[in-house]
Amino acid sequence: xxxxxxxxxxxxxxxxxxxxxxxxxxxxxxxxxxxxxxxxxxxxxxxxxxxxxxxxxxxxxxxxxxxxxxxxxxxxxxxxxxxxxxxxxxxxxxxxxxxxxxxxxxxxxxxxxxxxxxxxxxxxxxxxxxxxxxxxxxxxxxxxxxxxxxxxxxxxxxxxxxxxxxxxxxxxxxxxxxxxxxxxxxxxxxxxxxxxxxxxxxxxxxxxxxxxxx
Numbered sequence: 001x002x003x004x005x006x007x008x009x010x011x012x013x014x015x016x017x018x019x020x021x022x023x024x025x026x027x028x029x030x031x032x033x034x035x036x037x038x039x040x041x042x043x044x045x046x047x048x049x050x051x052x053x054x055x056x057x058x059x060x061x062x063x064x065x066x067x068x069x070x071x072x073x074x075x076x077x078x079x080x081x082x083x084x085x086x087x088x089x090x091x092x093x094x095x096x097x098x099x100x101x102x103x104x105x106x107x108x109x110x111x112x113x114x115x116x117x118x119x120x121x122x123x124x125x126x127x128x129x130x131x132x133x134x135x136x137x138x139x140x141x142x143x144x145x146x147x148x149x150x151x152x153x154x155x156x157x158x159x160x161x162x163x164x165x166x167x168x169x170x171x172x173x174x175x176x177x178x179x180x181x182x183x184x185x186x187x188x189x190x191x192x193x194x195x196x197x198x199x200x201x202x203x204x205x206x207x208x209x210x211x212x213x214x
Contacts, residue, residue, distance in 0.1 A: 014143030064110030108176025
């Protein structure tokens, strides 16, 4: 059986990760590949329950360390129940956010020590790393404007907990994602997310074809 591939999409709020994950999964499926599209936090029943806690409560509900632990608890459940079985079955897994988001949001954004993230990653991930991480880059001001526009267009769909945090927080996250991409160029690729939906999708598909030839 051919080994599966694990692709993650990362970036700040309003970067278009969910849309691009959907488009990439559809393109891979059209090319005849077995594909699973998933997301974090969430992606399995237990992880989705934790997602509701993380996204739907007051901004100051937990300190950064507790929040980091919750994300990794959800991630472990997601990995065990969804990601690893799919990879072992030879599927291409496209995931909207993964461990880099916790590094950017909780370490760069909230000041959690990197050593804590390292320890939780070692415990929860069993050495699993994405084959390719696509970091969608957009200025925080522009990304948050997209979020507000999206919320205005969707009846009853207000911003989630992270989307309501201040601009300075999102600027730290933006810098964090750029630092992550620069530190691991063999795994990560920074992509301009300010273009049209189709242009960004084409750039992503081109990167996948180059980095992960069938």
